[in-house]
Amino acid sequence: MRIDVLTVLPGLFDCFLKEGVIGKAISSGKVEVKVHNIRDFTTDKHRVVDDVPYGGGPGMVLKPEPIFRAYDELTKEGEKPYVLLTEPWGEKFNQEMAVELSKKPRLMIICGRYEGVDERVKSLVDREVSIGDYVLTGGELPAMVIMDAVLRLIPGVLGNLESLRADSFSDRGLLGYPNYTRPAEFRGMKVPEVLLSGHHKKIESWRKEQSLRKTLERRPEIIENLKRKGLLTKEELE
Numbered sequence: 001m002r003i004d005v006l007t008v009l010p011g012l013f014d015c016f017l018k019e020g021v022i023g024k025a026i027s028s029g030k031v032e033v034k035v036h037n038i039r040d041f042t043t044d045k046h047r048v049v050d051d052v053p054y055g056g057g058p059g060m061v062l063k064p065e066p067i068f069r070a071y072d073e074l075t076k077e078g079e080k081p082y083v084l085l086t087e088p089w090g091e092k093f094n095q096e097m098a099v100e101l102s103k104k105p106r107l108m109i110i111c112g113r114y115e116g117v118d119e120r121v122k123s124l125v126d127r128e129v130s131i132g133d134y135v136l137t138g139g140e141l142p143a144m145v146i147m148d149a150v151l152r153l154i155p156g157v158l159g160n161l162e163s164l165r166a167d168s169f170s171d172r173g174l175l176g177y178p179n180y181t182r183p184a185e186f187r188g189m190k191v192p193e194v195l196l197s198g199h200h201k202k203i204e205s206w207r208k209e210q211s212l213r214k215t216l217e218r219r220p221e222i223i224e225n226l227k228r229k230g231l232l233t234k235e236e237l238e
């Protein structure tokens, strides 16, 4: 997969693209992520990317020209990207969308900033996406959240062990099961016996039950959604 990111603050992505699982996936060539400074696609000597809103009002709006120039330049060759725009009121990002996006060969993420982008930029956009009902100062952090959730799903990025760990759970949006490590007892708090039993089938069913129970308690709408889609097995429904 290739992802092109358009932003006025490219420096925000430096650590994210160098460290951890994402950093390794990029350095190993499993995925390609290119961050582009929208300012590099301006033509004036002051490299202006924003302007005051027509009709008055607070703040500034990202101009359409530099973004369109960037899009035209970056799509001259190769597959056309599936274009996302990060917006506070966009479609809510979730695991289902992450799975869908992970199957695209190429993404472009346009990061909003200031009061947002000129409305005409949306003629380039396939999906306006929000990571939650709260307002941030810009769309760069949401872009990193989206990339993290999507890239971890690319085969080979997580490596064998982790990718086997939770596929059928997290990919259905179910909450995770409790994790423990040594010591077996810490300040009077014991690790559940089943996890010390070495009985893999019992451990697996305990973890599944814990995940379903936690999801039902904290996010019942996820269970209802999976039921409606027929994505819960007969055993899971019992």
Ligand SMILES: N#Cc1c(-c2ccc3cc[nH]c3c2)n[nH]c1N
Residues within 6 Å of the ligand: 085, 086, 087, 088, 089, 090, 111, 112, 113, 114, 115, 116, 129, 130, 131, 132, 133, 134, 135, 136, 137, 138, 139, 140, 142
């Ligand atoms: N996605 C997303 C966002 C944002 C966001 C996105 C773009 C801009 C541009 C200025 N402020 C922004 C906030 N806030 N909260 C979210 N879930």
